[in-house]
Amino acid sequence: MTALLLASVAQAGNPRYAGIVIDADSHEILYAENAEAPRYPASLTKMMTLYLLFEALEGRSLSLDQPLPVSRAAAAMPATKLYLQPGDRIPVETAIESLIVRSANDVAVVVAEALGGSERHFARMMTARAREMGMRDTTFRNASGLPDDAQVTTARDMAVLARRLMLDFPQYYPYFSLQRFTWRGKTYRGHNRLLADYPGADGLKTGFIRASGFNVATSAVRDGRRMLSVVMGGFTAASRDEHMADLLDRGFVRASLSDGAGWLARTAITDERLMPRRAAPMPPPTGGMLAARKADAPAPEAAARPAPEGGGVAPSRDEVVVAAAEADPLRSLIAEQASVAGGGWGVQVGAFRDPGDARRLADRAAARLAAELAEARVAVPLAEGAGVYRARLVDLREGQARSACRRLEAQGMDCMVVSSR
Missing domain, CATH: 3.40.710.10 (DD-peptidase/beta-lactamase superfamily)
Structure with a gap:
């Protein structure tokens, strides 16, 4: 967005800036x-x-x-x-x-x-x-x-x-x-x-x-x-x-x-x-501020809405630009099972509840890049816990993935660079 x-x-000129937003x-x-x-x-x-x-x-x-x-x-x-x-x-x-x-x-x-x-x-x-x-x-x-x-x-x-x-x-x-x-x-x-x-x-x-x-x-x-x-x-x-x-x-x-x-x-x-490491929290102690507040302030997980099971709608171009920005990706926060035959990088062009839809979109992206990325492999891995399949081209080197995303975006296709490293 x-x-x-x-x-x-706006933060580009601030050498101390860092930020992250997570859907809890x-x-x-x-x-x-x-x-x-x-x-x-x-x-x-x-x-x-x-x-x-x-x-x-x-x-x-x-x-x-x-x-x-x-x-x-x-x-x-x-x-x-x-x-x-x-x-x-x-x-x-x-x-x-x-x-x-x-x-x-x-x-x-x-x-x-x-x-x-x-x-x-x-x-x-x-x-x-x-x-x-x-x-x-x-x-x-x-x-x-x-x-x-x-x-x-x-x-x-x-x-x-x-x-x-x-x-x-x-x-x-x-x-x-x-x-x-x-x-x-x-x-x-x-x-x-x-x-x-x-x-x-x-x-x-x-x-x-x-x-x-x-x-x-x-x-x-x-x-x-x-x-x-x-x-x-x-x-x-x-x-x-x-x-x-x-x-x-x-x-x-x-x-x-x-x-x-x-x-x-x-x-x-x-x-x-x-993710939580405990099976269940200990019962809260009594007394003090906590006893006074516990009836009024539910624990964060009690108030949280479960993650949706369905899919989503297409993001704007600006969202995808942010997601695929030239800054180094968050290597530890992208947990994948990608092959490293050609490299541990790839591009994602969408995610769907139906694996056939995901594969069709990935095939379309592969066809548009066939001349320059003959070694790319189509993959539709399941996003564990989300119930959706991600449309991807994998086995790329970092430079190839970034170049591929730029070319796909120039042709009107949304794209994001992903890494397994």
Whole structure:
């Protein structure tokens, strides 16, 4: 769609920019730019700190009302913070609230020391868990996201982490919608304006250091469909939020194209790292904010609409241009069974519920490229979980695939470059 194409152009002069939009129900990538380029996570780091804290709660090694001790190292952390003093104690639930709303760096160290003994060891735990999740391009060196040249991630990895928080801990996800909390008689307000300003937004986290620019991970629900997006490297908080709102808007429109019958441009590009690893969540604990909210705020999966079984309608030319952009494809998010006899690349010209329709369209594309791609092979692989067959020419080298897509588009046929690497 035009707006997504314009978003890409608008960010072209920003060397820190990265973005990704995922349909949380179908796990389809609707937009991605620089999504696997290394970036500084800033306070998005605290999503992993919280993930490990939620694991401890689920495993009953901690409870929501359990007080955590404050060390000198934690109290000495720079702002933003709660200005805890050595010897103070802070309840686990307040720690959760302060990490999400206040993004408190002193509290991040309190949690790290409670779970890992030291922040350094906890950072190794964070990195190990990231690897287990498939966040292969992420390394943590601290629990807060404060500047460290070795603490890097990608927009894709942050999207994986955000999705896993929703899937693995639906009983705790409502915390991410908090905009304020009170402790010791003082009310702290957050600065995630999207929660108040974007209809349907219900989490997750913002982050900023000078080296990263303004980052945000956001999930929103509209008409029963959940969208998840990560934007990194914004010039300002306001411009970041405006860009995020635009990406979410366009993502909802793009995802709705799969509700009709017929053509789907980019069907169910599935990554197992975005799927749940638990058979069922633990029952939620009682007490505190969570008990007050659980009746009012359904878990994200409860509100999500199942992925459609039918096909979709033809996308616009601009959508296909975005999908087949010259930027490097997201190699880890395109899980295919392509042959590599001639190369691990191919082109996709459509997807259909009927395999015969898919083969006919792929044959038509092959006929148009017969003079230059005699070695190309027609394939109509089934998109697992989506119930559709993808019309493809495979066994190509990258350059061949990109050239083929350009030629097909020039002849009025929609096309997308795909890779199995």
